[in-house]
Amino acid sequence: MTTTARAYLTGFGRYLPGPPVDNDGMAARLGGDDAVTARIRGSILASNGIRQRHYALDEQGEPTELNEELAVKALNAALDDRGIQPSDLRMLATATTMGDVLVPGFANMVHGRLGGGPMQLLSASGVCASSMAALDAVVSKVRLGDHPRGAVVASELPSRSLRQRRYEGFRAGMDAHFLRWMLSDGAGAVVVEFQPHPTRLSLRVDWIRQVSLAHDHAVCMRAGMSGDETHVGGTWQDVALADAQAAGMFVLRQDVGMLDDLAEAGIAQFEELVDIGLVDVRHLDHVICHYSTNVFRDVAFDALRRRVPSLDTDRWFSNLETRGNTGSASIFIALEEAWRTGRFEPGETILLAVPESGRFSFAFAQLTVVAPTRPQGASS
Amino acid sequence: MTSATSTVPSTADGTDPAGASLLERLGEVWLELEDHLARVPVLQRLDDGTVTLEDYMRLLFNLRQQVIDGSLWIARAASNFDIDHFELRAAAIKHAEEEHRDHFLLEADYVALGGSREELRAGRKNVGSEALSGYLFTYASKPNPAGLLGAMFIIEGLGARRAAQWAARFQEVLGLADNQVHFMTYHQEADGAHTGDMEAILTSGLIDDATADEIVRCAQVVARLYALQLEELDR
Numbered sequence: 001m002t003t004t005a006r007a008y009l010t011g012f013g014r015y016l017p018g019p020p021v022d023n024d025g026m027a028a029r030l031g032g033d034d035a036v037t038a039r040i041r042g043s044i045l046a047s048n049g050i051r052q053r054h055y056a057l058d059e060q061g062e063p064t065e066l067n068e069e070l071a072v073k074a075l076n077a078a079l080d081d082r083g084i085q086p087s088d089l090r091m092l093a094t095a096t097t098m099g100d101v102l103v104p105g106f107a108n109m110v111h112g113r114l115g116g117g118p119m120q121l122l123s124a125s126g127v128c129a130s131s132m133a134a135l136d137a138v139v140s141k142v143r144l145g146d147h148p149r150g151a152v153v154a155s156e157l158p159s160r161s162l163r164q165r166r167y168e169g170f171r172a173g174m175d176a177h178f179l180r181w182m183l184s185d186g187a188g189a190v191v192v193e194f195q196p197h198p199t200r201l202s203l204r205v206d207w208i209r210q211v212s213l214a215h216d217h218a219v220c221m222r223a224g225m226s227g228d229e230t231h232v233g234g235t236w237q238d239v240a241l242a243d244a245q246a247a248g249m250f251v252l253r254q255d256v257g258m259l260d261d262l263a264e265a266g267i268a269q270f271e272e273l274v275d276i277g278l279v280d281v282r283h284l285d286h287v288i289c290h291y292s293t294n295v296f297r298d299v300a301f302d303a304l305r306r307r308v309p310s311l312d313t314d315r316w317f318s319n320l321e322t323r324g325n326t327g328s329a330s331i332f333i334a335l336e337e338a339w340r341t342g343r344f345e346p347g348e349t350i351l352l353a354v355p356e357s358g359r360f361s362f363a364f365a366q367l368t369v370v371a372p373t374r375p376q377g378a379s380s
Numbered sequence: 381m382t383s384a385t386s387t388v389p390s391t392a393d394g395t396d397p398a399g400a401s402l403l404e405r406l407g408e409v410w411l412e413l414e415d416h417l418a419r420v421p422v423l424q425r426l427d428d429g430t431v432t433l434e435d436y437m438r439l440l441f442n443l444r445q446q447v448i449d450g451s452l453w454i455a456r457a458a459s460n461f462d463i464d465h466f467e468l469r470a471a472a473i474k475h476a477e478e479e480h481r482d483h484f485l486l487e488a489d490y491v492a493l494g495g496s497r498e499e500l501r502a503g504r505k506n507v508g509s510e511a512l513s514g515y516l517f518t519y520a521s522k523p524n525p526a527g528l529l530g531a532m533f534i535i536e537g538l539g540a541r542r543a544a545q546w547a548a549r550f551q552e553v554l555g556l557a558d559n560q561v562h563f564m565t566y567h568q569e570a571d572g573a574h575t576g577d578m579e580a581i582l583t584s585g586l587i588d589d590a591t592a593d594e595i596v597r598c599a600q601v602v603a604r605l606y607a608l609q610l611e612e613l614d615r
Contacts, residue, residue, distance in 0.1 A: 005557035088494070145557025148494030194557070195433060 007139040009203040009367065011084070011151075011191030012336040013077025015070050016323060017056035026053075026181065029061045031164025037177070044181040049294035053184030053324025055159040063160050066100045068109045071155035074187035074329075075114055078151060082191045086116030091141055091150030093122040093134035095328040097158065097252075098223075110153065120147065127221055128290055129210060129356035130154070131188075131328040132363030136208040138192045148194055154328040155187035161223075161250065170248040178254045179221070182292050184324035188332025196370050201344060203367040207278055213265055213360040220262065220357040223252045254357060263296055266355040267303040269362040274307060279366065281308045285348035288317050288338060290330045291355070300353075317343065330354075346371040402582055402592045406533050409599045413534060416607035417542070423610065426546060429553050433493065436550050440490050440563070442613050444483055444500055446509040449516070450535070451480035457520035457528050465524050471581060475532070475574060486563040493560055508609030515601060526591045529578060530599030534606060536574045544568030 023045050027033045032041065056065040071094060079086060092111055099106035105123030120141070124134040131154035138150040162180045196202035219228055224236040226247050236244040244250060273279040287304065291297050297318065304311055317338045326333055331354050344350065350367040400408075417423055422439055425431040458472035490500050505513060519525050547564035550556055558565065581587075587595070 003551050003556070003558050005560065006555050143557060145492050145559030148492060194555070194560075 004143040005145050005194040007142040007192050007194060007205045008196045008370065009190045009205065010193045010197040011078040011080075011082025011189075012332075012339045013074045013079070013081055013189045014187065014329075014333045014336040015073035015077060016054040016186045016333070017065055017070060018054050018058075020052040020322070021055055021184075022052050023050075028059060029055055029057045030159065030162050030180065031061065032167065032180070040174070040177045041181045044178060047293055047295050048182055048325070049297075049321050050182070050184075050324050051321050053326075054186055056157050056185045057159050057163075061163055063157075065157070067096060067098075067155055067157035068100055068106065068113050070157060070185065070187040071096070071106075071110045071153045071189070072113045074155065074189040074332075075110070075151055075153045078153075078189035078191050082197070084149070084191070086114050088149055089116055089119050089151050090147035091120040091122075091138055093124060093137045093150070093152050095124045095126070095130035095134040095152075095154040097125075097127050097130070097156055097327050098161070099123075100157075106155075110155075120150075126328070126361065127356045127358040128328050128330065129354045129358075129361045129363040131331055132208060132210055132352070132354050132365060135190070135192075135205075135365065136210060136363075139205045139208060142192050142194050145194070150192050151189060152192065152332070153187060153189040154332050156183070156327040156329050157185045158183040158252065158327065159185050161252065166245075166251055167248075169246055172248065172251065175253040175255055176248060176251045178256050179252050182325045183252070184326060186323060186326035186329050186333055188326075188329045188334075188336055190332060190335070196373055199372050201346065201372070202370050203339075203344070203350065204370050206349075206366040206368055208363070208365040209273065209278065210361065210363040211269060213362075217258070217261070217265075217360040219255075219359050220258045221252070221254045222358070224249055228255060259296070259357065262355060262357050262360060263299045265360055266353070266362050267300065270303070270353065270364070271307075273364055279351065279364075280349075283349055284308060284311065284315070284351055286315055286317060286338065286343060286350040287311075287353065288331065288334050288350060289353040290334070291318070291320065292325050292357075294320070296355075344369040402587060402595065403579065405592070405596045406530065406582075406599055409530075409534070409596065409603055410537060412600070413538075413603035413607065416604065417610070420607060420610045422613060423546075426549050426553070431550065431553055433554055436554060436556075437490065437493055437495055438613050439610075440486055440493075441495075441500060441503055442506050442509065442609065443563075444486050444490070445503050445505040446513060446609060447483045447486055449505075449513045450482065451476040453513070453516040453520040454479065454528075454532075456517065457525045460520065460522065461524055461526075465526065467586065468524075468526060468529075468581070471577060475577075478570065478574070482563070482566075485566055489560055489563050492557075506609060506612045506615050508605060508607075508612040512602065512605040512609055515605060519598065526587070527594030527598040529582060529587075530595035530597065531602040532574070532578055533582075533595070534599050534602045536578065538606065539567030539570065540575045 056063060058064050092107055094107040094110050096106045107121040107123040111121055122137045124130040135152045138152050141147045142150060226234050226249055236249045274281055289300055319334050319337050323333050331352055346369050348369045352365040354363045422435050454472050455476040458469050458476060461469035487497055487500060491497050516531060519528055543564040547561035551561055
């Protein structure tokens with residue numbers, strides 16, 4: 001019989017670049033202050049509920065930092081929180097929607113900037129749920145006993161590509177505008193170890209589940225292709241770059257008509273976790289769900305309410321309104337804030353939920369808050 | 381009995397008055413060892429569930445410095461068996477070959493626990509390990525050191541009978557993965573096979589009475605020094 005170790009989250013960090021930017025400050029940085037765009041922006045902001053966010057852009061909209069720098073700052077914050085050095089890590093898994101460069105992998109760039117010693121790397125790609133894929137990888141290796149300690153960082157810097165210059169020369173519909181006024185920059189990181197923190201609370205990872213329904217759904221969130229289906233010759237790599245730009249292929253798009261299906265599919269996945277017993281609805285102390293807009297918060301909360309009539313909003317944590325939607329980084333940025341503000345007590349459970357619209361992926365994890373286990377009668 | 385300075389007991393001292401077999405006499409030595417182990421602090425903590433990750437890492441650290449020597453003294457013993465002891469020489473060569481990579485397993489466990497391979501390799505033997513290695517190398521340098529079968533009986537017996545128990549208990553108390561106790565669990569299988577090979581030799585009729593006495597005496601000394609090595613962690 002194989003015996004595995006357990007995996008605990010023992011350090012938490014985040015980095016949000018620059019000062020908070022309110023809704024009026026968005027257009028100053030991203031542009032798009034014509035009447036039509038302003039009206040679209042207003043309606044999107046009204047429904048998503050985001051009041052402030054952060055950009056790695058100065059007031060003129062010029063970049064101030066690299067995505068890999070955001071990642072390293074969040075990692076260093078998590079390492080400081082745990083009281084260890086980069087050289088203590090044996091594995092690093094990163095998640096981002098788009099790194100700063102096309103090649104090599106984001107994890108390689110982050111490791112190079114972070115320093116430390118030799119370590120295993122994974123660059124998880126995708127969109128929001130890639131952070132959970134990265135977490136799953138490190139947790140699995142720690143449980144196997146292959147590594148005593150690893151870190152996970154999810155980092156996003158979409159603002160560069162949300163500026164007006166990317167939206168000129170073609171007709172941008174709602175699919176191209178939707179994410180522009182949703183997404184912002186930031187990074188979140190956690191440290192994973194096989195033993196709990198010796199002197200304070202840790203979060204034990206009970207399980208992580210991720211599932212893709214791409215077999216049953218078309219592409220929803222995308223960049224680098226024309227239309228909503230891939231075909232030979234129809235990606236940004238197949239055509240002249242100027243043609244790709246003119247066709248609006250570098251704009252991040254969302255088929256907003258599919259989002260109701262996404263919410264429904266996410267709820268069905270949650271129901272399945274309840275059915276198979278992974279989620280015990282009688283013991284759901286904290287729910288941290290990533291969503292892009294408060295509209296989906298209400299849909300998700302109502303669905304949970306049907307299962308857990310006693311669920312009150314106090315157990316539901318989100319910082320979307322103040323930290324913005326940072327894609328893959330959002331779940332760790334929310335977890336870090338919930339952790340830092342002392343929401344958790346030993347024995348409580350935390351459900352993490354990350355629906356990803358890319359092509360319908362869903363990730364869930366359950367954490368349990370554990371007290372330090374410094375045994376009595378320890379050796380001198 | 382453990383204070384004797386001679387490494388080869390006289391036949392008069394070593395002969396069991398009740399005429400017990402060699403295996404029975406070694407069984408008595410094993411029971412003495414068990415008594416000693418029960419008084420070793422780190423094993424007591426392991427037993428009562430208060431053992432720490434630091435304890436386990438210290439134990440590996442201390443064992444490693446002696447494990448390195450294991451296949452060396454067996455190989456030296458092999459080189460000192462003359463042609464009349466061909467079977468023992470063959471067994472020792474095979475045994476040394478099988479063991480000479482064991483320290484890599486231990487090192488992998490230590491690193492998997494978050495320890496530094498460099499620090500581990502820079503370690504030195506503790507006072508018990510010094511005494512044990514010194515005794516074994518000296519013994520292995522003698523002509524036809526058949527008494528070392530007693531040392532193997534103790535050391536392989538610990539691997540076969542106790543190491544896997546210790547590993548399971550460390551896993552239970554500290555929540556360790558198999559990959560972090562590989563050295564100890566491996567020895568249950570490997571040393572179980574070695575113990576079987578050795579018992580075949582011990583009961584084969586190849587061992588005369590004088591050699592039997594040497595084997596028992598060597599087992600007594602090694603049992604005491606092995607326990608001493610576990611008592612003297614880091615010193």
